[in-house]
Amino acid sequence: xxxxxxxxxxxxxxxxxxxxxxxxxxxxxxxxxxxxxxxxxxxxxxxxxxxxxxxxxxxxxxxxxxxxxxxxxxxxxxxxxxxxxxxxxxxxxxxxxxxxxxxxxxxxxxxxxxxxxxxxxxxxxxxxxxxxxxxxxxxxxxxxxxxxxxxxxxxxxxxxxxxxxxxxxxxxxxxxxxxxxxxxxxxxxxxxxxxxxxxxxxxxxxxxxxxxxxxxxxxxxxxxxxxxxxxxxxxxxxxxxxxxxxxxxxxxxxxxxxxxxxxxxxxxxxxxxxxxxxxxxxxxxxxxxxxxxxxxxxxxxxxxxxxxxxxxxxxxxxxxxxxxxxxxxxxxxxxxxxxxxxxxxxxxxxxxxxxxxxxxxxxxxxxxxxxxxxxxxxxxxxxxxxxxxxxxxxxxxxxxxxxxxxxxxxxxxxxxxxxxxxxxxxxxxxxxxxxxxxxxxxxxxxxxxxx
Numbered sequence: 001x002x003x004x005x006x007x008x009x010x011x012x013x014x015x016x017x018x019x020x021x022x023x024x025x026x027x028x029x030x031x032x033x034x035x036x037x038x039x040x041x042x043x044x045x046x047x048x049x050x051x052x053x054x055x056x057x058x059x060x061x062x063x064x065x066x067x068x069x070x071x072x073x074x075x076x077x078x079x080x081x082x083x084x085x086x087x088x089x090x091x092x093x094x095x096x097x098x099x100x101x102x103x104x105x106x107x108x109x110x111x112x113x114x115x116x117x118x119x120x121x122x123x124x125x126x127x128x129x130x131x132x133x134x135x136x137x138x139x140x141x142x143x144x145x146x147x148x149x150x151x152x153x154x155x156x157x158x159x160x161x162x163x164x165x166x167x168x169x170x171x172x173x174x175x176x177x178x179x180x181x182x183x184x185x186x187x188x189x190x191x192x193x194x195x196x197x198x199x200x201x202x203x204x205x206x207x208x209x210x211x212x213x214x215x216x217x218x219x220x221x222x223x224x225x226x227x228x229x230x231x232x233x234x235x236x237x238x239x240x241x242x243x244x245x246x247x248x249x250x251x252x253x254x255x256x257x258x259x260x261x262x263x264x265x266x267x268x269x270x271x272x273x274x275x276x277x278x279x280x281x282x283x284x285x286x287x288x289x290x291x292x293x294x295x296x297x298x299x300x301x302x303x304x305x306x307x308x309x310x311x312x313x314x315x316x317x318x319x320x321x322x323x324x325x326x327x328x329x330x331x332x333x334x335x336x337x338x339x340x341x342x343x344x345x346x347x348x349x350x351x352x353x354x355x356x357x358x359x360x361x362x363x364x365x366x367x368x369x370x371x372x373x374x375x376x377x378x379x380x381x382x383x384x385x386x387x388x389x390x391x392x393x394x395x396x397x398x399x400x401x402x403x404x405x406x407x408x409x410x411x412x413x414x415x416x417x418x419x420x421x422x423x424x425x426x427x428x429x430x431x432x433x434x435x436x437x438x439x440x441x442x443x444x445x446x447x448x449x450x451x
Contacts, residue, residue, distance in 0.1 A: 108252065108260065113281025115174070115263045116248050118272065122166050123240045125274035129160055130233050138226055145211075145222050153229075154208040159274065161201050163236065166273035167194040170243070173263045173270070174251060181254050181380075190247060193239060200232035257283055257377040261369055285372030286352040343434040346420070347375045349427055351391060363413055363434050394419035395427050405437075412438040 109116035134156045141149040171194065175187040207220050207228070255263075264281045321328050328336070337344065337357045343364065344357040351374045356366045375391075376384045393399040394417075404415045416433040 108257070109248070111281060112278040113264060115169075115260055115267060115281075116252060117281075118264075118267070118277045119166070119170070119248060120244060121275055121277070122273040123244065126160070126163060126166070126236065126240065129156065129274065130236055134160070134229075134233065138229060142222065142226055150208060150211055154205065157201060157205050157208060160236070161198075161205065162273045163201075164198060164273075165271040167198070169263075169267050169270045169272075170194070170247075173266055174247075177255050177259050177263070178251060183250070183254070186247065186250070190239075190242065193235070193242075197232060197235050197239065200228070200235065204229055204232060252381075254380055256380055257373070258367065258369060262367075283373065283377065286350065286374070288372065289348070289354070341435065343432075345432040345434075346429055347432075348429040349395075351375050353378065354429070363408070363411065363436060390417065391430065394430055397425075397427075410438070411436040412441060 108114045109120065111117055134153075137149065137152045137156055141153055171187075171191050175191065178187055204225070207225055211220065211225065261281070261283060267277075319330055321330060321333055338359050340357065340359065342357075343359065343362050343366075344355070345353065345366070346355045348354050353370045353373055353375055356370070358366075370378055376387060379387055390399075390402055393402075400419050400421075402417045406413050406415075414435050414437045418431045418433065420428045420431050422428055
């Protein structure tokens with residue numbers, strides 16, 4: 001169904017809430033901003049953290065998202081400063097983030113190959129490398145700065161720099177979709193922290209490579225080197241927390257299944273961190289409808305009831321579609337539909353997308369991946385209830401049509417939904433009809449066919 005329903009063009013910046021849910025208390029948001037500003041002014045994390053618990057308690061992912069964006073847009077704190085504070089206020093939030101995102105069985109993030117499942121699987125591999133392997137080898141190096149221990153650490157750091165692929169997929173595939181929904185602050189902050197981690201890892205690798213070199217003017221001490229490693233590795237660990245408690249839950253609330261599918265398909269071009277996905281992620285599809293022959297040779301859709309003026313669906317013979325008012329080849333029919341100056345999409349009685357026209361200039365993009373999927377999976381989770389309400393009205397016979405119109409860049413888009421019923425009144429599906437009517441609005445006077 002249309003992008004109008006998911007409010008992509010009109011709803012404004014991300015709120016992380018259902019359109020019909022209550023808005024977060026403004027006073028609570030002001031308290032959060034004040035506490036972060038106090039950290040910015042130099043107060044200790046422990047002092048602010050205690051006041052945070054007393055005044056706020058638990059915080060949601062949506063509030064953290066709004067908070068970061070508000071600090072930059074309303075308070076004038078630059079992105080670089082919010083990045084510096086990011087680790088500090090993440091520490092303050094630990095243990096207080098609402099535990100409302102524990103995945104249910106069968107949830108997208110539990111499906112092997114789904115981008116979120118892959119991100120989390122990589123995070124577990126990063127944790128094993130940082131908390132076990134690197135921790136062990138750093139202890140050995142602390143006790144004895146031998147060549148073999150230095151090489152072990154360098155090999156570990158080369159492995160850990162694979163995190164660049166993890167961050168690059170996040171920045172170049174996930175962030176652009178979030179930004180389409182008006183989520184800019186959190187992505188800018190996180191990208192800056194990612195870059196800081198990259199620089200830290202490169203510095204460590206360089207110091208390990210040249211450690212104790214005879215031509216080094218001021219060789220770094222083992223204490224300084226290990227201190228730098230501990231700081232950078234803590235940032236890597238903190239980033240895992242931020243991803244899994246803030247970024248990924250926010251993305252799951254926002255992106256459509258189609259958008260996750262696009263991310264999954266393009267991920268291999270950037271590469272994976274330490275471990276590849278267990279398998280390709282293939283969302284479930286409804287089976288294609290099949291045709292069955294009646295005794296008189298006419299074809300009906302499996303499970304469908306005969307009806308209509310002709311009694312049955314028109315038969316397909318020799319590549320021809322025999323309809324009540326004419327006969328067309330399949331090629332003629334498809335070409336004719338694609339030449340209409342409108343976009344058509346049809347979902348069946350089970351809400352499964354079965355067809356869309358493919359004109360030269362579609363108003364809203366469609367990919368063949370949507371065929372066989374329920375229309376609910378083609379919309380952001382927070383707007384699915386709007387889709388369901390419209391379909392429920394059609395199925396119950398309370399409505400036969402619904403119209404919407406929105407300005408969109410240089411177009412004025414008229415979107416119409418029609419309940420498709422057979423001659424007996426049985427609901428067969430919904431047709432979406434989308435047209436740019438701006439050229440029609442601009443018509444005046446008259447133009448006769450011979451002129």
